[in-house]
Amino acid sequence: MRLKSWGRLTDYSVDARAIDSRFSAANQLKERPALSHGAGRSYGDVAISQGVWLTTNLDRFVEFDQKSGNLTVESGVLLGQIQRLFAPRGWMLPVTPGTQFVTVGGAIANDVHGKNHHSAGTFGEHVTNLTLVRTDGTERICSETENRQLFEATIGGLGLTGLITQVTIKLKKVAGPWIEAETIPFRNLDEFFTLSKASEAFEYSVAWFDCLSKSCHGIFTRGNHSNSTQPQKPKIPKVFPFTPPISLINRATLGILNASYYFLGVATKGKKTIAYEPFFYPLDGIRHWNRAYGPRGFFQHQSVLPQETAQVALQELLQAMRKAKAGSLLAVLKTTGKRDLPGLLSFGMQGVTLAIDFPNQGEKTLRLLKELEGIVVKHGGRLNPSKDATMTPATFEAGYPNRAKFLKHKDKGITSLFFERVIERKP
Ligand SMILES: Cc1cc2nc3c(=O)[nH]c(=O)nc-3n(C[C@H](O)[C@H](O)[C@H](O)COP(=O)(O)OP(=O)(O)OC[C@H]3O[C@@H](n4cnc5c(N)ncnc54)[C@H](O)[C@@H]3O)c2cc1C
Numbered sequence: 001m002r003l004k005s006w007g008r009l010t011d012y013s014v015d016a017r018a019i020d021s022r023f024s025a026a027n028q029l030k031e032r033p034a035l036s037h038g039a040g041r042s043y044g045d046v047a048i049s050q051g052v053w054l055t056t057n058l059d060r061f062v063e064f065d066q067k068s069g070n071l072t073v074e075s076g077v078l079l080g081q082i083q084r085l086f087a088p089r090g091w092m093l094p095v096t097p098g099t100q101f102v103t104v105g106g107a108i109a110n111d112v113h114g115k116n117h118h119s120a121g122t123f124g125e126h127v128t129n130l131t132l133v134r135t136d137g138t139e140r141i142c143s144e145t146e147n148r149q150l151f152e153a154t155i156g157g158l159g160l161t162g163l164i165t166q167v168t169i170k171l172k173k174v175a176g177p178w179i180e181a182e183t184i185p186f187r188n189l190d191e192f193f194t195l196s197k198a199s200e201a202f203e204y205s206v207a208w209f210d211c212l213s214k215s216c217h218g219i220f221t222r223g224n225h226s227n228s229t230q231p232q233k234p235k236i237p238k239v240f241p242f243t244p245p246i247s248l249i250n251r252a253t254l255g256i257l258n259a260s261y262y263f264l265g266v267a268t269k270g271k272k273t274i275a276y277e278p279f280f281y282p283l284d285g286i287r288h289w290n291r292a293y294g295p296r297g298f299f300q301h302q303s304v305l306p307q308e309t310a311q312v313a314l315q316e317l318l319q320a321m322r323k324a325k326a327g328s329l330l331a332v333l334k335t336t337g338k339r340d341l342p343g344l345l346s347f348g349m350q351g352v353t354l355a356i357d358f359p360n361q362g363e364k365t366l367r368l369l370k371e372l373e374g375i376v377v378k379h380g381g382r383l384n385p386s387k388d389a390t391m392t393p394a395t396f397e398a399g400y401p402n403r404a405k406f407l408k409h410k411d412k413g414i415t416s417l418f419f420e421r422v423i424e425r426k427p
Pocket of ligand 1: 040076
């Protein structure tokens with residue numbers, strides 16, 4: 001089967017087979033050890049290997065406890081399926097990334113974060129327990145009290161500790177499916193930092209900025225759950241219908257797109273009650289939007305920078321992008337809170353994250369990514385494996401001090417291209 005990651009950089013030829021059910025998973029994995037593959041929403045190569053097990057057949061809801069909010073599902077259930085079923089009933093996922101087309105297993109294996117890292121941490125913090133099958137055919141229940149070390153290695157463990165078949169996650173009680181949102185234009189990065197500080201009491205916050213503008217003006221969005229219990233009509237998403245022969249996101253179009261997005265944000269600034277889907281998942285409004293980057297695909301740089309160095313580091317990163325004349329449509333900033341990270345390899349340390357997409361222009365883009373990587377390492381930051389296609393083993397080791405501890409729990413029968421490129425190799 002041909003498999004592409006979300007960044008569509010490479011068309012991989014892989015031997016992909018489906019897990020039949022959670023009851024057969026241990027036998028299937030023992031007979032044919034291979035990496036799990038969820039919904040394929042990771043940008044680089046964390047979900048790619050010569051052999052993969054597709055987990056999307058594991059799509060059953062198992063149990064829900066109304067009192068505690070504990071929901072047990074199979075690991076191939078999509079976050080969007082949980083939201084759609086439970087939001088109208090007054091429950092939601094406590095943490096969700098910027099797309100709902102992600103499996104529960106994938107969300108755990110990358111320990112994803114959302115717009116509420118400062119108030120709720122990462123996805124893994126809300127996992128009560130999980131069932132993991134290993135390539136030796138054993139099945140382990142992992143939680144904070146049972147197989148704790150394996151639990152901590154599996155959260156953010158990039159699928160390398162085994163295949164998660166079932167998960168219990170604690171949902172959050174909400175009134176209904178609406179968010180009281182507020183958008184505020186900002187003129188420069190100093191204003192972004194001031195707004196972030198002033199918005200700590202809000203549950204959710206995130207900012208888009210125009211990285212082509214000298215000032216780095218942008219739109220800050222913050223919000224809380226609404227008390228409204230009105231039902232919602234889900235919108236039918238549009239589809240990006242084909243892959244154009246060249247990237248539609250380029251120097252010529254970026255200026256217009258970024259300026260338009262900013263002015264739209266200014267024109268519609270202020271408070272409004274909006275449905276949770278456009279608030280959490282604005283990019284999901286157009287299915288397959290990644291095709292817009294053309295056949296060569298695109299890279300995403302996502303770093304997290306420690307609070308103390310974030311302001312200086314961000315200026316250096318933007319300077320390097322300006323020097324390289326590289327622009328981006330998607331440039332997102334988010335502050336991350338001080339949390340005890342649940343996984344040995346969890347990405348979301350305290351500070352500020354920068355996520356930025358670049359069309360693949362070959363050598364030129366690779367040089368820029370290397371330069372950005374150097375700046376991140378110099379300032380004590382780390383890169384996000386789920387977005388990465390270029391990080392070096394040295395950068396990984398510098399950013400993830402628990403590498404050696406993690407390797408003790410790795411399943412020896414499982415590998416991935418990311419593991420072979422980045423973790424396995426000695427810097
Ligand atoms: C538009 C968009 C927005 C995004 N926004 C965010 C964001 O805001 N925050 C964030 O943190 N991430 C974000 N992401 C990244 C995305 O949330 C992660 O890459 C997520 O892990 C993808 O899940 P998946 O089901 O597609 O898994 P895949 O991409 O298929 O796999 C991801 C990893 O999980 C492992 N895995 C999958 N299933 C299992 C299983 N059952 N058992 C064990 N391991 C398994 C795989 O081996 C692989 O290592 C975004 C991605 C997109 C495309």
